[in-house]
Amino acid sequence: MAVYTEVSDEDLVEFIAQYDIGEVVSCKGIAEGVENSNYLLHTTKSAYILTLYEKRVREEDLPFFLGLMEHLANKGIPCPQPLTAMDGKALRQLCGRPAALTTFLEGMWPRKIQPFHCEQLGRALANFHRAGSDYDLFRANSLSLDSWRPQFEQCRARAHEVHPQLTDTLAREVDFLETNWPRDLPFGVCHADLFPDNVFFIGKELSGLIDFYFACNDALAYDLIVCMNAWCFERDGSFNVTKARMLLSAYAKERPLSQEELNALPILARGAAVRFLLTRLYDWLNHPEGAFVKPKDPLEYLTILSFHQSVGDVGAYGLDKGALHG
Template identity: 45%
Template sequence: MAVYTHVSAEALATFLLQYDVGELVSAKGIAEGVENSNYLVDTAKGRFILTLYEKRVAADDLPFFMALLDHLDAKGLPVPPAIKDRDGREIKELEGRPACLIKFLPGVSLSHPTPAQALAAGDAMGAMHRAVADFPLTRVNSMGVESWRPLFERCGRSLDDIAPGLYDDLAFALDHVEARWFAGELDQSAIHADLFPDNVLMLGDKVTGLIDFYFACTDIRVYDLAVMHTAWSFDAQGRGFDAQVGDALIAGYERHFPLSSVERAQFTTLASGSCIRFALSRAWDWLNTPPDALVVRKDPLAYVRRLQHYDPSLVTRVA
């Protein structure tokens, strides 16, 4: 979550008149995250999240995201569906951006998850994957393996402005992972593709919300677990690996989907691919985030260090 597009109180109050949610009481921009503009909105009838979708989220993809959230909500999963306006519409426009008013979920996101919390989160991902078995829509992963090289080339030698040698390390790692990526032998389904700790809300050891589905797509099912493993099992700098947290994530997930021998054999490649994907997207954002955006940039080197953990041979220049 972040704020790129600023919404005045007057514009927001007028926008809310289209819903049966009561009058605006207060609104506050949310700085965490990097993708969309988000506001915490309090009205006379409750609390909501207002999301304005920025350029990385294509308006044509929003029906997929909304349908997936509605599907999971109907299955009893703790997800935040969009609120319909008085005409039954979920996707609106505000300040020139596609916008949705979204159900607010209780709970807090974690900075340092425990193994017990990781077990619950892995279980929640497995339950989500089971719930989408009959979800009929598909969406190509816009940040999938085919996108990494074009993004790497767009970043170009500017990567070395982030850290000397970063361009060469990522070039070598990308060659290695692309050569070993074989999606055809692994099960695919709708996946979240971005289930970081800040996209899971918890109260104690209980998951109360799975949020921010704006990278959701159809891809390798266990790749979703690999993304989660790379995000949850390390400290913020990508230096400290917590094997207990990583093992708990997998154990929770295996309550629903025990990993096959092929999935286990490919897990390191899938996790390495996740590290490349997030190192590159963070690098692009690091190099291109507007200076006046209310957003916290995320360190791409934290994912280069994770990559080094999964396969030390891939990173030789950047520590």
């Protein structure tokens, strides 16, 4: 639940005057999102999102994120399009913070995931990956393999407070991933955080992808498997193989998966589980007592990790091994 920076009406009017978007008629802080301050802005022309970037986003990464949205939007991917001010810049300052305006995407994120959501997501993610293939800028995934051991060390002494087996499980899993992580898979621009609250639907149609502030270059299949972990497990921790099949096969129809990618899915899924387990664990152990933003439960991802540790091959994800690759 964000809005950390309060924008005065006068600062806002001055900021908006630098764009050709009419005059401000309202501006409401949006309660969703935890990284940045977001406002839904109505002008005499249209609706927009105003984002002020808070501490957790590194300012030097913003050109990558904004340029990517621009690149994707120009190729027809339904994502927010950064607006350029009259001086030609999309990244500006407001209230002493980096700030940008984007188009507003209509749609609602699905609270209760159904198989058709997963099918649409698979197709949209593949189109995203294809559209990103000629994007020029590069940003390493700062939350991938190299980061897991240091992150684990930061939490090691207290991980048992969350679950008695967590320290051992993570220690062994980080060892395993460091030894076995696949390195030669097709690479490209990934969203890397495509959870349900970042995907909008209007009725049964996917209408938008938002929140590109973890986007980076990584294995494309890793991005897909982040989605599988986020969309295909039920609240009780059980794996919904129908949803997984819908997601993976819809994706593969648009961008066929190689045999190497198919073989790697189980270990990518373990790594993707560890990535969210570790950041959630850190937030859980370090959030201020009584803070309003309740941290997400790390154990959800311990359950997901355990599932993938037991998987033999991609058959467990509802796939016929030979059916998907091109």
